[in-house]
Amino acid sequence: AQKITQTQPGMFVQEKEAVTLDCTYDTSDPSYGLFWYKQPSSGEMIFLIYQGSYDQQNATEGRYSLNFQKARKSANLVISASQLGDSAMYFCAMKGPAGNQFYFGTGTSLTVIP
Amino acid sequence: DVKVTQSSRYLVKRTGEKVFLECVQDMDHENMFWYRQDPGLGLRLIYFSYDVKMKEKGDIPEGYSVSREKKERFSLILESASTNQTSMYLCASSLHPPPNSWRPQHFGDGTRLSIL
Numbered sequence: 001a002q003k004i005t006q007t008q009p010g011m012f013v014q015e016k017e018a019v020t021l022d023c024t025y026d027t028s029d030p031s032y033g034l035f036w037y038k039q040p041s042s043g044e045m046i047f048l049i050y051q052g053s054y055d056q057q058n059a060t061e062g063r064y065s066l067n068f069q070k071a072r073k074s075a076n077l078v079i080s081a082s083q084l085g086d087s088a089m090y091f092c093a094m095k096g097p098a099g100n101q102f103y104f105g106t107g108t109s110l111t112v113i114p
Numbered sequence: 115d116v117k118v119t120q121s122s123r124y125l126v127k128r129t130g131e132k133v134f135l136e137c138v139q140d141m142d143h144e145n146m147f148w149y150r151q152d153p154g155l156g157l158r159l160i161y162f163s164y165d166v167k168m169k170e171k172g173d174i175p176e177g178y179s180v181s182r183e184k185k186e187r188f189s190l191i192l193e194s195a196s197t198n199q200t201s202m203y204l205c206a207s208s209l210h211p212p213p214n215s216w217r218p219q220h221f222g223d224g225t226r227l228s229i230l
Contacts, residue, residue, distance in 0.1 A: 037221075043223055043224045043226075044221060095216050104149075104157040
């Protein structure tokens with residue numbers, strides 16, 4: 001069963017604008033963690049931001065924020081003031097309680113237009 | 115900063131060969147992971163290790179084995195390589211988190227493996 005769903009294969013955003021990348025997840029565990037990673041064309045996976053299921057406030061890290069809506073099981077990534085260097089693949093991931101429960105979505109390709 | 119190093123960036127092997135992919139991390143992380151990444155499928159977990167000599171199967175362990183003789187090193191082994199194992203392989207490591215808390219995985223640069 002698909003645990004993480006990213007419905008946007010590709011997105012375009014104008015430089016300096018904000019963009020939201022969608023992520024929904026599926027779990028019956030009350031305890032889980034949600035992560036976003038960036039993968040530039042060079043291939044390395046870069047950790048961006050994390051949200052725990054018990055966290056009351058939405059996570060923020062610089063220009064990145066995570067819009068966590070627990071009842072809707074969504075964990076959208078918001079990038080403010082997009083930069084050309086933000087062009088990359090973005091992956092949403094979920095960590096369950098067991099050690100090997102780490103699920104990735106299929107990714108969203110973001111292109112920032114000058 | 116955490117450094118996860120994969121031994122090769124690009125590798126070309128022949129069908130039937132035994133292939134070793136090596137991964138080393140320098141931050142004393144307990145957990146190490148091997149994934150393969152294919153277009154349209156995201157990352158899929160092959161194997162996971164939570165301690166030296168300890169391992170657990172992920173979602174797609176068939177055709178693979180792993181070895182963790184030292185805490186910093188986690189090896190992925192393709193026992194008899196086949197063309198459907200052509201893929202990008204990513205190694206990751208993370209700390210054991212406290213209860214009800216989480217730690218991100220830190221990834222290596224990946225190995226693009228082609229099986230001819």
